[in-house]
Amino acid sequence: MTELIDRTGTETQEAPVVELSMQQAVNRALRVLLAEDPDVLVFGEDVGTLGGVFRVTDGLQKEFGDRRVFDTPLAESAIMGMAVGLAMNGWRPVPELQFDGFAYPAIDQIVNQVARMNYRTRGAAPMPITLRLPSFGGIQAPEHHGESLEAIFAHTPGLKVVAPSDPGDAYTLLLQAVRSDDPVVYMEPKARYWERRPVQLREPDEPIGTSRIVRPGRHATLVAWGAMVHRCVQAAELAAEDGVELEVLDLRWLKPIDAEGLAASVARTRRAVVVHEAPLTAGLGAEVSALVTENCFRDLAAPVQRVTGFDVPYPAGPLEPQYLPTIDRILLAVQRTLEF
Amino acid sequence: MTELIDRTGTETQEAPVVELSMQQAVNRALRVLLAEDPDVLVFGEDVGTLGGVFRVTDGLQKEFGDRRVFDTPLAESAIMGMAVGLAMNGWRPVPELQFDGFAYPAIDQIVNQVARMNYRTRGAAPMPITLRLPSFGGIQAPEHHGESLEAIFAHTPGLKVVAPSDPGDAYTLLLQAVRSDDPVVYMEPKARYWERRPVQLREPDEPIGTSRIVRPGRHATLVAWGAMVHRCVQAAELAAEDGVELEVLDLRWLKPIDAEGLAASVARTRRAVVVHEAPLTAGLGAEVSALVTENCFRDLAAPVQRVTGFDVPYPAGPLEPQYLPTIDRILLAVQRTLEF
């Protein structure tokens, strides 16, 4: 299912190109969603009057009123619990939890309630909830503001999980997430909020669970999501100078994972390196490694390499660059797999 | 580090053999711990007067008084938060959360506080907390009483995680967990609480993170923990009737994982099947698969097979046997790996 066609392909010609940061692209998508569906509600801590600590919801309350876009008291579990009740009353809730690390107090509602209410009610009470969660590290923030919870969400039956890597995908994938009748955790890579890029504001035209080849290559596949995609592209550019052509696959959907797309790429390159910010052990890289190995065992020339955060709590500022996967570490892993 | 020596080996001769269920073995261990260290405190919902819903803490309050063994109000987050404060006042807390599924409300305290207080304080405030968590399924219980959270705990920097599979290990590993100055999640397989077995009440004599070969074999390695170890042994017994000798490796420690022990076994057998109750995607089986592949790539004759719960919420009674890995599924996976 991997989309090999470039963004400039024919079917997307109609979408206008504008220059936007991811923060602006998410804001645009929310605006479209609030306008097109009167059941969409946006709420969370400081998303209303302030417009969010990252200004992602900037102007929405003004435009759509404080019944559609509103602040909540400071309680993450109740935010997600309220979303459940709103969904049961026919709304399409788009709650925000302010930072990754503050999703933990809401994990019970997310895992035990949001993710399984449709199941528990045998389909009577669907949960068309999209949790927007500013995620991942790289911005020298205080403790608990740089965490990567994708492995927990991906392990949870009933959830779907997506992490865009650039403004264009951020726009399109959010439309897709919110319009879906299943609960989706939408992880926004904070470190990529601000860089402006030419963006096509595309309607979703691929099924949920489709990955994307960001850069084609033939010597090895780099698998990443969120902010690490950009880093992998940088690594690939450097490798290209030495004649090593790395394919960069942006997984995008972390549940369901595009097993076919992964397998197709690795079948071509015979080597894979998965890169993520979360700690190594039981991170989603393990799932990618296991999946690839299961599907491409005979093709694989080397074991899948994992380049990840270390098994340590996310550190403060000066240590952050030493914790996060560096371009050097990615290239060393590429070298290991090429020389295996 | 895998302990190949059988329980009857020389160094354990002194330990008396008694017939005990796991529930009784855990009770014995708690008694030893309370007696040997006046700083040990046992608390949780219904652990005091009642002696726990599984009678694991039966008689402890009577023997050690209600200052050492006490009931808490019904609030899981506060139970773990209280443990943090008690540890900061020099105690060695052994809290219980009543069931796996009710650990979710405490995840924030476990991940953001318990697991990283030693780190946050640069070693000033260690957290010698052992969370006892009746875990896993197989007892036809109500919703949320059959969950497997090991992947979440194993992914959390700062935690150690252990799941015994039989009364003997339950006893020894609990002593080891509670005496450790690091926080340990001790997952008790409820389905194995009641079967009585001859047990040696051994003092810990292996490092934390040591796996155990429960049954030696040469055609493939079955990797499991908790209640699934028993099931793997049953599968191995059946396979043996057909001349297939399966090695059963009880991982025991789910963090740190015994990578060496795993590699040593798979290097011999060249094939591995990992079995767990948790859903497949991003389960700990992925970590085992990735680890084994990284360490044994050239030895592996087939990709590591995963036999796990499905990616669905843990179901009610009649569907439980269809959700949990069956002996058939294990043997089919063995067949797949042998015929690969």
Add this chain to the structure above:
Amino acid sequence: MPTHESAGQGSATVDHLAPDLARTMYRHMRTARDLDTEAVALQRQGVFPAYVSVRGQEAAQVAAATALDPSRDFVFPTYREMAVALAYGVEMVGYMATHRALWHGGLYDAMESRFGAINAVVGGPVPHAVGWAVGERLRGGEGVALACFGDGASSEGDVHEAMNFAGVYGAPVVFFCQNNRWALSVPNERQVAGGSVAARAAGYGMPGVAVDGNDAGAVHRAVSEAAERARRGEGPTLVEALTYRVEPHSTSDDSARYRDEAEAERWRRHRDPVDLMRRALIEAGYAGEAELDRIDAEARARAEEIRDGVSTAPEPDGSELFTHVYRETTQELARQRRIWQEEVRL
């Protein structure tokens, strides 16, 4: 401090109820009692793996349900709400199916019934009620949410967060605490700091009412008033029904290990809500012995019918494991379903 209405009177007040309603309530209470007895028997026979009795809480439960309007309100239950379900009009074979472990959430249609799926997370559904109620106001509806929880649940963070949200948003919620004195083995004294759940209400700026939970009329009045307040847009109320769990926590529990069963016995003998209601109906002249005997017989028949229904209900097919995980399933889950089909169903 919260108002205590007829607490500990050892009688039921029915004068403020229309005779018809009072008789209906009695019928539900009697049916629930009989169904409860049947359920305990089914557990002994091995048909139910376990059961949580509502015995002694029939007044509180039936009164709360009959104070609501099932055509526009919505109930958010715990796992111990059988008599609420019955009186609210839930399809009872589907409700009891949870106790046969046929499906965790029950087999009734939660949305059609306007009665949420049975929820085993203590405190967990309380914020759902608030969300539902906020949503109801947003769309201009007049429905009220009933959030059921126990004395033990009052300790959970979710219940506090929900009450605060409800207060801030002025949401039409009735927080309905059945304080049956016990949370499994832990009594109120070691569970509820300050001793009163109703007293917590003031801290959220909402009325808190403590009411004799074994007096169906008193509970009916308190919940009705709370619901009307909410309907008028005046926000949430906390109603605490003071009652007693005369049975063990569940059939798996042995309450003699932690309490003096003589106390439970006193409640059974002197404050049984079904007995009190029967007596009150007669005293008020709302019904004679003969009519009540007829209702009793009908209740028994209904209970037996539900018992038979749930005993013989088919087990869900294994494929249901996969059916309801998503609205739009995934390739991966479809693959796992095939594995199930090939390796488990056989």
Add this chain to the structure above:
Amino acid sequence: MPTHESAGQGSATVDHLAPDLARTMYRHMRTARDLDTEAVALQRQGVFPAYVSVRGQEAAQVAAATALDPSRDFVFPTYREMAVALAYGVEMVGYMATHRALWHGGLYDAMESRFGAINAVVGGPVPHAVGWAVGERLRGGEGVALACFGDGASSEGDVHEAMNFAGVYGAPVVFFCQNNRWALSVPNERQVAGGSVAARAAGYGMPGVAVDGNDAGAVHRAVSEAAERARRGEGPTLVEALTYRVEPHSTSDDSARYRDEAEAERWRRHRDPVDLMRRALIEAGYAGEAELDRIDAEARARAEEIRDGVSTAPEPDGSELFTHVYRETTQELARQRRIWQEEVRL
């Protein structure tokens, strides 16, 4: 309802304080004010990535700290407790290090200081205070735990659970809420149902006191009395110090987006706690202008010294990533440390 002491008086009460103590409090407040000013400047200069100001909360913070006994009590702070730390005797270069992002929890010794690591989870450390206090009673100690939290934090489930635990166990805790009217962009009216955090106390059976948080003397009295109650074994108290966050939430925030800054300006001008304290000292005859000027100069010097210390403190070595994860490290972590050494440190 909770007692309101001198709320909104626009003055500080010092008559009940020993002159020495009052002067010491003033010194801490002035030092905190100067250090705060330095910190904001350091952020502008790019030395601190961000800073959370305590400006306007110096009275509440210093008074709470000086009402305790640092040799036996224990403070559980949030991320906005600089003046508490200062007045409690915490090593301040180590404290301020958190704002330079040198180490999340700060670089002081939390156990030696009897002042927990800086904690960024809103509400998260409050149950720790209760656990510590329960543990203190269990070992027969006389220490008291101070649980710091904000008005926003009062909405979190953890705070409720902690108060209920403290009530049930009669734990020696002072719940110290600095209600600075704002939780980031959300004002009390949309945060605290009922409008009063102190009013929540009654629901847990503990005293709740609302006090003018800009009156150092009033806060000192309230916290002292609460601490003494706790020390006598009479259980927890909730003290709500009513104050105002005159600065934006943090240096990353732009409060003009959500509030009328004229209100903040009024608090700065008419209710500045340092000014009020200075005036009160003079009026009470506890100090003359000259002496206060001398204290001001000393405070400035101390603040500058701390500023210089934190500005020049060495960055932690990357190996510290691995040092404190466990007391007893694992083979796997040792392996990862080697990878770091070979691939990152280079």
